[in-house]
Amino acid sequence: MARLKTNVLVEGFSGRIDRLLFKQYKYGTVVSKMPDRSKVKLTANQKSKQTL
DSSP, X not given: OEEESSOTTTTTOOXXXXXXXXXXXXXXXXXXXXXXXXXXXXXXXXHHHOOO
């Protein structure tokens, strides 16, 4: 995880680019890798509500 305080390129940017995740917090922008959710087991109710 990397903190970016003042960077013109990612100022105000939030979202995902490929495997990088950009989040906005009060203190600046945080860049991290996407979480690995491949081993998460969904319940039947979660599967019925999930949209792709």
